[in-house]
Amino acid sequence: MADQEAWASALHSHGRRVTKQRLAVLAAVQHNPHSPAEGILAAARKDLPELTAQSVYVVLSDLTDLQMLRRFEPPHSPALYETRVGDNHHHAVCISCGRVEDVDCAVGHAPCLTPHWNENSKPMTIQIADVLYQGICQDCQAKQQLPTQTQVTHEIGER
Amino acid sequence: MADQEAWASALHSHGRRVTKQRLAVLAAVQHNPHSPAEGILAAARKDLPELTAQSVYVVLSDLTDLQMLRRFEPPHSPALYETRVGDNHHHAVCISCGRVEDVDCAVGHAPCLTPHWNENSKPMTIQIADVLYQGICQDCQAKQQLPTQTQVTHEIGER
DNA sequence: CACTTATTATGAGTACTTCACAATAAGGTG
DNA sequence: CACCTTATTGTGAAGTACTCATAATAAGTG
Numbered sequence: 450m451a452d453q454e455a456w457a458s459a460l461h462s463h464g465r466r467v468t469k470q471r472l473a474v475l476a477a478v479q480h481n482p483h484s485p486a487e488g489i490l491a492a493a494r495k496d497l498p499e500l501t502a503q504s505v506y507v508v509l510s511d512l513t514d515l516q517m518l519r520r521f522e523p524p525h526s527p528a529l530y531e532t533r534v535g536d537n538h539h540h541a542v543c544i545s546c547g548r549v550e551d552v553d554c555a556v557g558h559a560p561c562l563t564p565h566w567n568e569n570s571k572p573m574t575i576q577i578a579d580v581l582y583q584g585i586c587q588d589c590q591a592k593q594q595l596p597t598q599t600q601v602t603h604e605i606g607e608r
Numbered sequence: 609m610a611d612q613e614a615w616a617s618a619l620h621s622h623g624r625r626v627t628k629q630r631l632a633v634l635a636a637v638q639h640n641p642h643s644p645a646e647g648i649l650a651a652a653r654k655d656l657p658e659l660t661a662q663s664v665y666v667v668l669s670d671l672t673d674l675q676m677l678r679r680f681e682p683p684h685s686p687a688l689y690e691t692r693v694g695d696n697h698h699h700a701v702c703i704s705c706g707r708v709e710d711v712d713c714a715v716g717h718a719p720c721l722t723p724h725w726n727e728n729s730k731p732m733t734i735q736i737a738d739v740l741y742q743g744i745c746q747d748c749q750a751k752q753q754l755p756t757q758t759q760v761t762h763e764i765g766e767r
Numbered sequence: 768c769a770c771t772t773a774t775t776a777t778g779a780g781t782a783c784t785t786c787a788c789a790a791t792a793a794g795g796t797g
Numbered sequence: 798c799a800c801c802t803t804a805t806t807g808t809g810a811a812g813t814a815c816t817c818a819t820a821a822t823a824a825g826t827g
Contacts, residue, residue, distance in 0.1 A: 466793050466804060486783080504806050506784065522683055527783060541723060541732050550732065552723040564700060564711040564741050573700050573709065573743035580739050582723050584732035625773060625824050645814080663775050665815065686814055768827105775822070784813080791806070797799095 452479065463515045473497040474508045478518060478530050483540075483549040485527040521579055523549070539580035545589035552582060611638065622674045632656040633667045637677060637689050642699075642708040644686040680738055682708070700741035704748035711741060 456475045457467045465471070470493075477492035478484065484492070490505045509530055512518040519534045523542045529549065539552040566572045585593075615634045616626045624630070629652075636651035637643065643651070649664045668689055671677040678693045682701045688708065698711040725731045744752075 468793070468805065470806065499807090501807055503785085503808080507806075510785095520683070522681055524679070524681055524687075528683075539723065541734065543732055544735070550729045551726065552729075553726060564698065564739075567710065567712060570709045570711075571746050573702055573741070573745045574749060575700065575741045575743035576703070577742050578739060579742070580723075580737060582732070582734045582737050584734035584736075586732045587730050590733060627774065627824070629775065658776085660776055662777080662816085666775075669816095771824100771826085773822105773824075775820105777818100777820080779817085779819105781816070782814090784811105786811070787809095789806105789808080791804105793804075794802095796801080 452476070459517055463517070465511075465515070469497055470500055470504050471508055471512070473500060474505055475512070475517070475532070478509075479532045482531040482533065482551075483529045485529055487527070489530060521581070523547070523581065524583070537578070539582065541582035541584060543586035543589055544583050545585050545593075548586050548588075550586075552580070611635070618676055622676070624670075624674070628656055629659055629663050630667055630671070632659060633664055634671070634676070634691070637668075638691045641690040641692065641710075642688045644688055646686070648689060680740070682706070682740065683742070696736070698739035698741065700743060702745035702748055703742050704744055704752075707745050707747075709745075711739070 453472060453476075456472055460467050460471060473493040473496050474489060476496065477489045481488060481492050486502070486505050486509055489509065490500065490502050493500050493505065509518060509520070513520045513530070516534055518530050518532060520528050520530050521540060522528045523540070526542075526547060533551070537554050539554065541550045541552050542548070564575060564578075612631060612635075615631055619626050619630060632652040632655050633648060635655065636648045640647060640651050645661070645664050645668055648668065649659065649661050652659050652664065668677060668679070672679045672689070675693055677689050677691060679687050679689050680699060681687045682699070685701075685706060692710070696713050698713065700709045700711050701707070723734065723737075
């Protein structure tokens with residue numbers, strides 16, 4: 450809870466009022482990275498039971514716009530939030546169980562920020578580059594290898 | 609329409625029946641890359657008016673699983689589909705108007721497929737890496753520069 | 768041409784998120 | 798410190814994108 454003041458001053462510097470709802474949401478995201486709005490609500494309600502889902506959506510959206518939170522949307526998943534911002538890191542999601550891992554940036558500090566444009570496309574001014582790795586985590590790989598090894602997928606995972 | 613046979617044989621090779629619905633969806637995606645399901649439905653209905661939305665969803669989902677189509681989900685947008693598969697290209701989306709551009713892969717043929725794992729994370733077996741660039745396209749930049757240049761954002765874009 | 772089974776249409780339902788507006792409270796002012 | 802302004806939150810409802818269950822249809826095999 451010693452981070453309360455840090456969050457408060459960050460909110461101040463963005464011209465936002467310091468409310469217990471915002472602090473509860475920030476703490477919940479910090480302690481539960483890669484959580485969806487629903488999970489953040491559940492976590493935040495342990496401190497602030499009267500918090501509503503709609504407030505969580507509003508706060509998350511606003512804080513994301515302020516760059517105090519980062520949001521990303523894996524396929525077939527609700528949006529996930531985290532407090533780790535500004536370091537241009539990436540994410541790997543398991544297509545089987547959905548687990549998410551952070552992946553540090555490979556090419557220095559701001560790697561993927563310079564795409565190579567086609568001749569016939571109009572370049573954009575890039576602000577962020579999200580790299581989303583999709584694969585299968587070790588646990589799910591182990592589970593899928595239970596059948597005999599000659600057996601090949603006749604039904605490809607789940608969807 | 610000369611691609612009909614190519615689609616048909618591709619469907620066959622995946623053990624799928626060749627239906628006019630599938631062909632209409634494939635043609636619609638091919639001629640309208642980066643379109644959402646709704647747009648694909650509208651385009652496909654020009655050839656096949658009795659096509660239903662649910663069928664489009666089923667077909668898109670199935671063909672994506674077969675890797676005949678590629679699907680990606682920009683933030684705050686429904687899923688978009690394209691026929692360009694297998695070349696590991698990326699996408700840039702304008703956060704203001706939503707326009708999408710293809711971006712070829714920079715680092716050779718399969719670049720971002722080798723993330724650098726943290727010490728404390730369990731590596732996954734990566735299958736695909738989607739790079740999503742977010743920025744502002746030239747058109748939207750021009751529109752935002754109408755106020756005097758000393759003016760700095762007091763309201764940051766839209767959401 | 769008939770038959771089997773994949774595929775599509777129909778209708779309803781769900782998950783996630785947003786909207787409109789009233790109630791509340793943060794933080795500046797006197 | 799009470800008051801006031803206005804941002805913020807709560808309430809209730811609605812919307813979008815998508816999925817599910819089941820019946821009708823049609824592709825492809827014999």
